[in-house]
Amino acid sequence: MADESELRPGEMDDALAAEYVLGVLPHDERALIEKRIGSDAAFAARVATWQAHFSAFDPDYAEVSPPAAVFDRIERRLFGAPAPARTAFSLWGSLAFWRGLAAASLAASLFIFFRPDGAIFQSQAPVLVAELAATTGHMGLVASYDPADGEMRIVPIAAASDNPKSLEVWLIAEDGRPQSIGLVDTADKGLIRISDPMRQRIHQGVSFAVSLEPQGGSPTGQPTGPVLASGTLRSL
Amino acid sequence: MAGLISRVALGDRLAFARLYTHTSPKLFGVCLRILRDRTDAEEALQEIYIRVWQRAKSFGRAAGTANSWLVTIARNHAIDLIRARKRPTEDIDDRTDIADESVPNPETAMAWKDEGRRIDECMGRLPSAQSRAVKQAYVEGLSYVELAELFSVPLSTIRMWLRRGLLKLRECMESHG
Numbered sequence: 001m002a003d004e005s006e007l008r009p010g011e012m013d014d015a016l017a018a019e020y021v022l023g024v025l026p027h028d029e030r031a032l033i034e035k036r037i038g039s040d041a042a043f044a045a046r047v048a049t050w051q052a053h054f055s056a057f058d059p060d061y062a063e064v065s066p067p068a069a070v071f072d073r074i075e076r077r078l079f080g081a082p083a084p085a086r087t088a089f090s091l092w093g094s095l096a097f098w099r100g101l102a103a104a105s106l107a108a109s110l111f112i113f114f115r116p117d118g119a120i121f122q123s124q125a126p127v128l129v130a131e132l133a134a135t136t137g138h139m140g141l142v143a144s145y146d147p148a149d150g151e152m153r154i155v156p157i158a159a160a161s162d163n164p165k166s167l168e169v170w171l172i173a174e175d176g177r178p179q180s181i182g183l184v185d186t187a188d189k190g191l192i193r194i195s196d197p198m199r200q201r202i203h204q205g206v207s208f209a210v211s212l213e214p215q216g217g218s219p220t221g222q223p224t225g226p227v228l229a230s231g232t233l234r235s236l
Numbered sequence: 237m238a239g240l241i242s243r244v245a246l247g248d249r250l251a252f253a254r255l256y257t258h259t260s261p262k263l264f265g266v267c268l269r270i271l272r273d274r275t276d277a278e279e280a281l282q283e284i285y286i287r288v289w290q291r292a293k294s295f296g297r298a299a300g301t302a303n304s305w306l307v308t309i310a311r312n313h314a315i316d317l318i319r320a321r322k323r324p325t326e327d328i329d330d331r332t333d334i335a336d337e338s339v340p341n342p343e344t345a346m347a348w349k350d351e352g353r354r355i356d357e358c359m360g361r362l363p364s365a366q367s368r369a370v371k372q373a374y375v376e377g378l379s380y381v382e383l384a385e386l387f388s389v390p391l392s393t394i395r396m397w398l399r400r401g402l403l404k405l406r407e408c409m410e411s412h413g
Contacts, residue, residue, distance in 0.1 A: 014402075015399040018399075019402070022374050023379075024380045024383065025319075025380070026319060052304065053355050055307060058304060060371075061266050064265045064268055066261070071256055078286060
């Protein structure tokens with residue numbers, strides 16, 4: 001529509017990239033450009049440059065809190081409804097219960113509260129709990145730690161069982177360095193006995209991660225496999 | 237913020253929830269400003285965060301900061317939606333309502349201001365109508381058709397005029413290194 005004869009090819013591409021980033025082009029032209037971004041790296045770089053320039057205008061957008069229900073819908077679309085309990089193991093049932101409840105508020109959806117025997121927790125005993133959200137969508141884990149006897153339990157929510165690898169649990173301290181807590185022994189209900197020196201380091205706010213390691217644990221002392229899950233410890 | 241996105245790329249749902257808490261007011265603001273309709277903006281916001289979850293792995297390869305990466309995803313989606321519509325309904329009253337409801341948040345407002353402002357100087361060298369058109373197009377997602385109406389000139393004229401401004405802008409930005 002414009003007289004494009006006066007533009008050199010480089011200028012032409014640059015103008016197009018700028019127009020795309022501004023958003024002034026009609027729908028069909030935008031679609032063509034999006035295709036080109038995927039196949040033409042030099043053109044994609046021009047687009048990225050304009051994006052970086054114009055992002056200086058981003059402070060012009062006022063912040064408006066969206067209704068809480070929007071995040072619930074996002075989670076439901078990405079992760080589906082809470083998994084129904086498929087076992088007599090009481091903890092799993094209560095977990096599903098809490099997960100369902102958690103849909104009501106963002107804060108509650110981050111943490112679940114239960115006692116290792118599956119009863120709803122009534123405070124008093126300082127049991128610390130972390131939900132280790134699964135990163136692959138195939139499984140999730142719940143860790144509970146009782147400072148009184150130094151016992152940590154890792155319980156799979158939906159274990160992918162036929163895997164010859166080990167799940168290794170890491171404590172992520174404030175400095176961000178992972179330290180191995182131990183391997184998840186699925187035969188022993190996920191019990192990990194925490195060593196005395198390590199007990200000192202487990203308190204509210206520290207994070208845990210679970211990585212997939214060769215059978216028997218990481219050969220290097222640091223996570224080598226993918227991090228399957230991570231979570232932060234909170235007091236009940 | 238970049239750390240959160242890296243954790244989201246690993247599939248960390250808690251990090252995703254935290255990222256949403258910190259950034260959704262900004263991205264919702266983008267949707268409202270461009271789409272000018274609350275229901276559409278809520279729908280768009282859902283779609284945007286689904287993309288954020290799916291594309292978090294590509295963040296490391298993208299240029300720019302975490303904030304601009306997120307706003308780019310939001311703007312692109314909102315503009316695609318509004319261009320796919322036949323015609324946006326202009327309603328001045330709605331837009332005033334939206335502005336009144338905006339929540340000032342000093343903590344996050346600071347975070348959105350850390351982008352370089354070098355472009356301001358170059359924008360200042362453009363004729364004021366041209367720089368106004370560029371900024372309004374970006375922030376409000378105006379189309380060439382809307383700009384032509386706004387400036388009461390034919391479509392082909394507005395495109396040529398804006399392109400000249402954009403190329404001048406590029407020249408200025410490049411000369412600053």
